[in-house]
Amino acid sequence: MTASEPEKQAGKTGETLPVHETPRGNVLVIAEQIMGELQPVSLELIGAASILAGKLGTKVLCLIMGYKLGDIPQRLVAHGADTVYVADHPELALYRTLPYRRVVTDLLESMPEPPHVALLGSTTTGRDLAPRIAAHFETGLTADCTELDIGPYEHKSKIDPTKLGLYPDCLYAIRPSFGESLKARILGPWKNPQMATTRPGVMVPLPADPARQGKIIEVPVNLKLEDFRLQVIDVVREVASGLKLTEAEVIIAGGYGMGNAEGFNLLRQLAGCFDHSAIAASRKVVDLGWIPYEHQVGQTGKTVRPKLYIACGISGAIQHRVGMSKSATIIAINKDPDAPVFKFAHHGIVGDVYQVIPELIKQFEKAKQGVESVVHSH
Amino acid sequence: MPSPYDIFVLVKQVPDQSSKAGINPDGTIDRAKAKRMLNPFDRYALQAALHTKRTYGGRVTAISMGPPLAVEILMEALEHGVDRCVLLSDRRLAASDTLATAYALHKVVRWCGNFDMIFCGLQTTDGDTAQVGPQIAERLGLPQVTYCEDFAIEDGKAKARRIIEGGTQLISSELPLLITVANSYHQLEYKSFRGAWKVQWLQRHPEELSKLVSTVDLDTIGAEPERCGLKGSPTIVAHTDKVGEIGGNCKMYEGQSIPDMVTELIKSTNIKEFVQTK
Numbered sequence: 005m006t007a008s009e010p011e012k013q014a015g016k017t018g019e020t021l022p023v024h025e026t027p028r029g030n031v032l033v034i035a036e037q038i039m040g041e042l043q044p045v046s047l048e049l050i051g052a053a054s055i056l057a058g059k060l061g062t063k064v065l066c067l068i069m070g071y072k073l074g075d076i077p078q079r080l081v082a083h084g085a086d087t088v089y090v091a092d093h094p095e096l097a098l099y100r101t102l103p104y105r106r107v108v109t110d111l112l113e114s115m116p117e118p119p120h121v122a123l124l125g126s127t128t129t130g131r132d133l134a135p136r137i138a139a140h141f142e143t144g145l146t147a148d149c150t151e152l153d154i155g156p157y158e159h160k161s162k163i164d165p166t167k168l169g170l171y172p173d174c175l176y177a178i179r180p181s182f183g184e185s186l187k188a189r190i191l192g193p194w195k196n197p198q199m200a201t202t203r204p205g206v207m208v209p210l211p212a213d214p215a216r217q218g219k220i221i222e223v224p225v226n227l228k229l230e231d232f233r234l235q236v237i238d239v240v241r242e243v244a245s246g247l248k249l250t251e252a253e254v255i256i257a258g259g260y261g262m263g264n265a266e267g268f269n270l271l272r273q274l275a276g277c278f279d280h281s282a283i284a285a286s287r288k289v290v291d292l293g294w295i296p297y298e299h300q301v302g303q304t305g306k307t308v309r310p311k312l313y314i315a316c317g318i319s320g321a322i323q324h325r326v327g328m329s330k331s332a333t334i335i336a337i338n339k340d341p342d343a344p345v346f347k348f349a350h351h352g353i354v355g356d357v358y359q360v361i362p363e364l365i366k367q368f369e370k371a372k373q374g375v376e377s378v379v380h381s382h
Numbered sequence: 383m384p385s386p387y388d389i390f391v392l393v394k395q396v397p398d399q400s401s402k403a404g405i406n407p408d409g410t411i412d413r414a415k416a417k418r419m420l421n422p423f424d425r426y427a428l429q430a431a432l433h434t435k436r437t438y439g440g441r442v443t444a445i446s447m448g449p450p451l452a453v454e455i456l457m458e459a460l461e462h463g464v465d466r467c468v469l470l471s472d473r474r475l476a477a478s479d480t481l482a483t484a485y486a487l488h489k490v491v492r493w494c495g496n497f498d499m500i501f502c503g504l505q506t507t508d509g510d511t512a513q514v515g516p517q518i519a520e521r522l523g524l525p526q527v528t529y530c531e532d533f534a535i536e537d538g539k540a541k542a543r544r545i546i547e548g549g550t551q552l553i554s555s556e557l558p559l560l561i562t563v564a565n566s567y568h569q570l571e572y573k574s575f576r577g578a579w580k581v582q583w584l585q586r587h588p589e590e591l592s593k594l595v596s597t598v599d600l601d602t603i604g605a606e607p608e609r610c611g612l613k614g615s616p617t618i619v620a621h622t623d624k625v626g627e628i629g630g631n632c633k634m635y636e637g638q639s640i641p642d643m644v645t646e647l648i649k650s651t652n653i654k655e656f657v658q659t660k
Binding site: 038043098099101102105127128129131132133134135136138139140142143144145146147148157159161163164177181186187188189190191192194195230233234235236237238239240241242253254276277278279280281287288290291292293296297303304311312321323333335336341346347348349350351352353354355359360363364367368371372 | 399422423479480481484505507510511512513514515516517519520521523525526527528529541544545546547548549550551552553554555556559564565566569612613615616617618619620621622623632633634635636637640641643644645647648650651652653654656657658659
């Protein structure tokens with residue numbers, strides 16, 4: 005493969021690392037639709053891919069798979085794709101791992117050079133498909149990135165001499181590292197495509213430019229018998245109950261400090277004091293089964309930007325913080341004055357959630373009655 | 383009578399993040415000192431495996447990869463009712479990324495013999511990638527059901543419900559198959575007295591224990607060392623950054639009575655703008 009062949013030796017001295025100047029490849033986005041609805045994360049990824057391709061001086065490629073895709077390819081071009089590969093086939097109408105995997109691997113194998121970078125959404129589909137593609141090509145994949153960039157890297161470790169060298173154009177896949185207040189930059193310059201996924205809402209799409217020109221190429225769909233071992237019998241779309249987390253103006257979030265699942269009733273009561281409010285949770289309490297996954301905010305949950313975020317009994321691990329740090333006002337309630345949440349909240353009450361929240365509700369009620377009594381006095 | 387199924391479940395030992403033990407002052411983790419636990423997601427996989435065995439008959443093999451101490455979670459799995467355990471432990475696996483991990487694990491799976499189903503947790507709480515399951519399926523050439531929240535067998539085929547964006551998919555699949563179990567699946571049942579007693583007995587009878595719990599290394603399973611560990615990993619953590627303090631100037635309310643703190647908070651923020659007025 006291209007990336008591992010040293011093309012130039014930087015010098016003859018033992019200290020200088022070989023420079024791996026490889027041709028700069030394109031940036032591929034594997035877009036996603038569900039029942040003909042283009043998923044917003046695809047446009048966000050094209051936005052990110054445009055920045056990366058700009059730095060590499062190469063093009064943004066996009067692959068969309070489905071059936072009766074209509075104007076989706078044009079929309080992908082309008083949002084920044086230079087070439088859109090379209091796999092439009094009845095067997096691709098609903099997402100299934102094996103047929104989609106087949107189309108992606110066939111397309112990549114038909115390219116004279118693999119793309120430099122391949123990006124997917126960190127959705128239930130992207131997280132199902134991306135690892136299979138990466139394993140098939142034996143290439144690196146970084147999940148749930150919060151930032152992407154292109155830059156140089158010097159590999160000095162001599163454990164594996166074939167990896168030694170300077171790599172001028174690596175994908176920097178940046179994600180918070182486990183349980184730590186650290187951001188890890190993960191690289192894999194030895195093999196292309198260098199792959200990453202990002203959660204919906206993290207990257208920023210480009211505005212649509214309907215005049216933008218791009219190539220649209222139909223790709224052949226050659227499925228094999230073994231791709232049909234799994235069949236979709238039915239798809240159930242959930243009717244969203246209540247306001248969507250990502251659309252709420254006010255979010256009341258609970259963490260392990262709520263003590264138990266019943267503790268969330270208190271949060272629901274507090275949420276009831278606000279218009280356009282929703283309940284969120286930290287990863288830990290979702291893992292414990294106190295509240296369903298759809299309420300999870302953070303690196304492996306949703307990214308939210310409400311006007312007001314009230315974090316109750318949440319310690320504020322980096323994984324949670326990356327999902328809500330762009331909220332306009334962050335209020336934290338925690339009895340531990342050293343909780344990391346106080347390092348990034350705007351207002352922090354040190355106290356027991358079971359005393360502070362009822363008091364908040366009480367004072368809101370009082371204020372409401374105050375408003376009513378003013379009205380009555382007229 | 384349905385034929386007994388050979389059911390594999392993959393489990394991992396992870397640091398317990400709710401404990402402060404082993405957390406360095408700078409926020410990094412000292413894995414040697416940290417408390418250890420069964421990856422919370424794997425509890426759902428274990429439940430799915432045991433439920434399948436109890437409903438349709440068969441044998442459950444728990445497989446893990448990790449340092450020798452990871453045998454702790456395999457003992458836990460035995461207490462819950464798995465039939466045999468295999469631990470892959472080898473220093474040459476250190477610093478494996480997901481691709482190298484999946485390579486090693488698929489080799490253990492092959493070494494363990496025929497199977498009908500492999501259950502995995504959706505992801506681990508230390509890596510958080512959700513990649514290893516699908517990467518094992520790819521290497522074994524299997525269909526997969528990720529985000530599975532319901533699982534049954536009908537007419538020799540797997541019937542499963544999986545979460546998709548904004549809904550669920552019902553699928554039917556041929557066996558063998560790899561399933562990653564979501565945390566909306568049923569909670570792991572409590573250990574039975576019988577299971578706990580059995581493990582206590584086994585610990586007093588090492589020769590019997592060794593029949594149920596095997597520890598293997600790369601040579602045993604025929605894995606190429608170059609494809610494991612740092613060498614076999616296409617990615618590396620090249621650099622870590624301290625996360626800057628955003629906001630950084632949190633207005634703190636402490637030491638006063640709760641009503642006073644709340645009153646002050648309401649006064650100094652725009653919180654009232656959002657409160658329902660009717």
